[in-house]
Amino acid sequence: MAEVSSDQLSLPLFEGDIKPSYWVNQSTTLINAIQDLTITERRIIYTLIALVQPDDKDFKKYVIGVKDLAQLLEYKGNAIYKQVQNAIDGLMGKQLVIHSNDGNQDIVDKIQWVQHARYEMGTGRITIQLSDGLARYLLNLEKYAKYRLYNVLRLSSEYSWRIYELLKEYEWKKERIIRVDELRKLLSIPDDKMKLMKVFRKTVLEKAKAELKEKTDIEFKYEVHSKAGRNIESFIFYIDKNKKFKRPQIELDSLREDMESIIHTLIRQGIRRDAAEKVAHEYDYQYVDANLRYVLSLDSLEVKNKAGYILTALEDNYAGFDGPAKRETEDPMKSLFIGQTIERLKAKTEKDNKSLEGLYKLFEKRLLENHDINLKVFQLQRKEAFFERFDVISEDRRKQKHPPLLKADINHTTIAELFEEWEQIGEEVY
Incomplete structure (x- = not known):
């Protein structure tokens, strides 16, 4: 924006x-x-x-x-x-x-x-x-729920929308018990409206059940949970993934963006590419998102090794996220997008390494061809050239929305040392 x-x-x-x-x-x-x-x-x-x-x-x-x-x-x-x-x-x-x-x-x-x-x-x-x-x-937010906007925009009833939210919050528990009087308040239904239970069930519950199954990523069944005489006091809702919900292209695009976002954010915080890939595969997106937001909200002075702290936060759920940490089964599309993201990053890193190693060979050739070269001047010129190349690579990655190059990504020892020096100068400037 x-x-x-x-x-x-x-x-x-x-x-x-x-x-x-x-x-x-x-x-x-x-x-x-x-x-x-x-x-x-x-x-x-x-x-x-x-x-x-x-x-x-x-x-x-x-x-x-x-x-x-x-x-x-x-x-x-x-x-x-x-x-x-x-x-x-x-x-x-x-x-x-x-x-x-x-x-x-x-x-x-x-x-x-x-x-x-x-x-x-x-x-x-x-x-x-x-x-x-x-x-x-x-x-x-600490305790929160989230859903894609497209899941609700097509709903025609405000009751269906509200029931979607109320059930989405408990999706990970797979069930929710709601008292009838509480549900009526949450749906803003006046006391003099839909007083007959059969009208309430037909107008609100059955319509929401049909509409959520047709248009959203969840579906539900419900039954009476408790009664007071002949009056129903509460319902229990059983929540499940909508297996017949056809993923729109926008959802697949969103899933791809989510996987890229998680992997890129982890790498930006100093986590190695293979570790970031493992996290993306192993944990639920919302769980990772919550714990990342928790760690990144902390004062940088409180956390010396942010990469290690993030991994510990994921292991121990520092954010106190209420939902599941891991999916019961891996989503094949999620695996595909993670693989594509990692391959793109790998290809970009290999390209950057090739560029850096090519520059190193140019200076190596110059050194071999000039026996009387002043070593101090040579080393200074080489450092300046690499610092300029690091700047170009950094800007190029930023424009392409790739995570930054890390020292661990660099294959050549001398280039990695120069990169570390370049990073330290950047930290001092900012």
Whole structure:
């Protein structure tokens, strides 16, 4: 997301590049809060939430094109700007309600979803900022759940969306028990609506069951868990992967990006390529993501050997991630993408090594051909040439979004020593 300069607004603006493949990261508290949103309002707010990056320190103001948002909301015709504006206006009047207890008293927090919206009538753009009150539920998360935005954008019922979130949180446990009165509150169903259980089951549960199976990555079955006389008190939901869910190309692209992101991040932190590959194969993506975020959020002074600390964090789950650490069975597509990522990195490293060794041979030839050469001048010139080459390689890798070259990647001993010296100078500068 590219930063946009603005003389009129104090906070930086970022172009909201809407992608259905983005992750929705939110705390479990937010998932289990009372949310009175229509399906349209939900699509807007969770598209914004998906724009929040895991390492963001605070919220930003996002600039979104009306046509992009209208396409997301499936608005058509000449009145899309007015339709989008009405939807956001409705959203700004809604509150998130969170109940808690500080040990002495019950507390009810009421938080607006959107803090600020600006409509630029001439450019077809909207600037939106999430409420600051949401920050604790979306930034620097400890207990959280996540899902791909595309899993929910096609849902036609707000009840289906909410049930998807509530079950997705417990997907790793494979079941969740929910009291009927609690579920009605979480779905914002008034007491005077759907009072008959058969109506509730048909309108809410059965529709959600069918829609999740048709459109999302999970499915569920449910049955009565407990009764009080003839009245149903609670249901138990059995959650499973949707085996008939056809992976859209966007999901495969997202899986590829996830594997690249994990491997590249691990290597950037000094972990060897083979160790990064092992981690990607062995652990669940969300588990690795949570523990990486935990370690990278620590003060660098607290961790001397970050690579070793990350590996220990993964072994011992320093992040306290609630979900599974490892998958029961390996996903063949995941294995394929890991292999492709490693092969690309291997090919890039071999190319860089060839370039460096070629440069070394040029200086070696110069030394052999000039017997009267001043060794100090020669060594200085060689060092400067290699430092320039390291700069070029580093910039090239950055542009191609490859992780940086590591000393362990370099085959030649003398070149590796020069590289270490180059790294130390860089650390001193920054």
